[in-house]
Amino acid sequence: MTLKRFSLLLLSSLLISVACLVMAIYYFFYLPGINAEVVDQQQQEYILLKAAFSASAKNLTTLSFDYAVWDSLVEFVAQPSDEFIENNLLPNAFEVANVDAVFIHKADQQLVWQYLDSSITESASVLRGFVEGKTKTNTDTLLPSLAEISAQIASTRHGYYVIAGQLFYVTNTTILPSEGKGEIAGSITMARLVDKEMIDEITGYSMVKFAIDNMSNSTADPLPSNDFFSQDQLKVVNASHSWLIRNKFDDQAVVITVHHRKTSSPKLDAVSVVLLLLIITMIVTFSMMMLSRFLISPLIHFNNNINDSSNDNLMTKVPSQHFIDEIDNVSNSFNQLLIRFAEQQNYLETLTVQDALTEITNRRGLEAFADNAITAWHQQESGFSVMMIDIDHFKLYNDRHDHLAGDKALVDVACCLMETMACYNALVARYGGEEFCVIVQDDKMESITHVAERLRNAVESLHIKHDVDGTLWLTVSIGGVVVPKLFEHAEQYLFHDVLKQADKQLYIAKKTGRNKVVLNVFK
Numbered sequence: 001m002t003l004k005r006f007s008l009l010l011l012s013s014l015l016i017s018v019a020c021l022v023m024a025i026y027y028f029f030y031l032p033g034i035n036a037e038v039v040d041q042q043q044q045e046y047i048l049l050k051a052a053f054s055a056s057a058k059n060l061t062t063l064s065f066d067y068a069v070w071d072s073l074v075e076f077v078a079q080p081s082d083e084f085i086e087n088n089l090l091p092n093a094f095e096v097a098n099v100d101a102v103f104i105h106k107a108d109q110q111l112v113w114q115y116l117d118s119s120i121t122e123s124a125s126v127l128r129g130f131v132e133g134k135t136k137t138n139t140d141t142l143l144p145s146l147a148e149i150s151a152q153i154a155s156t157r158h159g160y161y162v163i164a165g166q167l168f169y170v171t172n173t174t175i176l177p178s179e180g181k182g183e184i185a186g187s188i189t190m191a192r193l194v195d196k197e198m199i200d201e202i203t204g205y206s207m208v209k210f211a212i213d214n215m216s217n218s219t220a221d222p223l224p225s226n227d228f229f230s231q232d233q234l235k236v237v238n239a240s241h242s243w244l245i246r247n248k249f250d251d252q253a254v255v256i257t258v259h260h261r262k263t264s265s266p267k268l269d270a271v272s273v274v275l276l277l278l279i280i281t282m283i284v285t286f287s288m289m290m291l292s293r294f295l296i297s298p299l300i301h302f303n304n305n306i307n308d309s310s311n312d313n314l315m316t317k318v319p320s321q322h323f324i325d326e327i328d329n330v331s332n333s334f335n336q337l338l339i340r341f342a343e344q345q346n347y348l349e350t351l352t353v354q355d356a357l358t359e360i361t362n363r364r365g366l367e368a369f370a371d372n373a374i375t376a377w378h379q380q381e382s383g384f385s386v387m388m389i390d391i392d393h394f395k396l397y398n399d400r401h402d403h404l405a406g407d408k409a410l411v412d413v414a415c416c417l418m419e420t421m422a423c424y425n426a427l428v429a430r431y432g433g434e435e436f437c438v439i440v441q442d443d444k445m446e447s448i449t450h451v452a453e454r455l456r457n458a459v460e461s462l463h464i465k466h467d468v469d470g471t472l473w474l475t476v477s478i479g480g481v482v483v484p485k486l487f488e489h490a491e492q493y494l495f496h497d498v499l500k501q502a503d504k505q506l507y508i509a510k511k512t513g514r515n516k517v518v519l520n521v522f523k
């Protein structure tokens, strides 16, 4: 797999992983937390509403109790008088206290006095019948029973009732002297219609939006009971929560519905999802750019470099300054390796053009040098000279001494030739066996003759003992040609032709006595 493909794969897997991670965090951590918060807030609203209902009811209960323990009322129940009614049971006072109906009964459940607000005149008789237990549904009574009265059990009872299709909060308290000394005189019942005014009052207390729906006439399937006043725990988030309140005869009466402020847990919509994915993509792309810039690019660079060098033998160093230390180290190691590789390559190249025994240029190196000389000659830039140098009677030398001594003599002669030619623009090469070749960038017969004589002399002066043909020392014969710069149809001739003529001169030198120089002009 290529690095580019790998980085693409990495990018896509990163994108998918981060997206999955974000979704997992959203669904498993964020959403449940928010959900719990919303449930909690809805629970608060429910508790506030319940408290507001109680607070509103408490006013009526307290008022009813205040009247019930008022000694003057005890006397009034025993002996009703218009004067007491005119002075104390004022409709305005009940109106201000938001009381819609008041019934004062004697201990034997005889009605003594009643007050009915104009708003409930239609349901007034039903309400009274309900209180006294005379309605169709109400066989029981809200008044204290005769048994309770005779047992002198003081009581208060209150609750919500649907009466004539309207919801009332009704409270009943036994009337008895304030000191508690004396018999129960009767009971006072106060009723308040749960109307818009009261709903506004409860809403004002609780700041919670709610509705009360009358269910007494509903023909719909009965709803499961869930008591608004005693239930305490909300479990799930809903736009609204409803409670069915049944009356004391277990008929469904009203439904109280709280309309919650926060209606649902936040959900990811399409725009948010796109935005989220965009942000994730940007983050991941930025990370990938960093990764690519600081990690993948250097690796691609290395790879290209290695590919280039293997294609065309060109070795280039890679930049050694990187953001990541490890990449820096790899670069430095790579560059070091490159240097060692180049050194090795040079060494190997040298070996291919170097004679193993004498360590001077071999025939291959000679040919490369000769190519340059020939090219320059073909282009009439310069002439040159070639000398073939052959050790005299070397077979005999080997035979007299041994092969190793022959090797040493060869090395000494090579060194001597190199030293002698050191100050010339020339190449000394071992041509093969005991034969050497010298190419000099000079085409003047006089100077070449001088150079050749110097070479011959230098070898003889080595004084390598070799007593043959009347000489005491090892000698060389030199045959050579001078190739002038300007030569007609030079381009038709190759180095091989020059070499052949030099060889011919060497042959002459050998034949005519050895230890001598024979030169000629190339023709």
Ligand SMILES: Nc1nc2c(ncn2[C@@H]2O[C@H](COP(=O)(O)OP(=O)(O)OP(=O)(O)O)[C@@H](O)[C@H]2O)c(=O)[nH]1
Binding pocket: 357, 390, 391, 392, 393, 394, 395, 396, 398, 402, 403, 404, 405, 406, 407, 410, 432, 433, 434, 510, 514
């Ligand atoms: N020791 C040694 N001898 C070599 C090497 N290369 C060639 N020779 C010997 O050089 C000798 C050359 O002998 P010939 O070609 O007969 O010529 P020569 O004896 O020098 O006689 P002339 O050239 O006519 O003077 C042979 O005996 C080769 O074995 C080498 O690398 N080391």
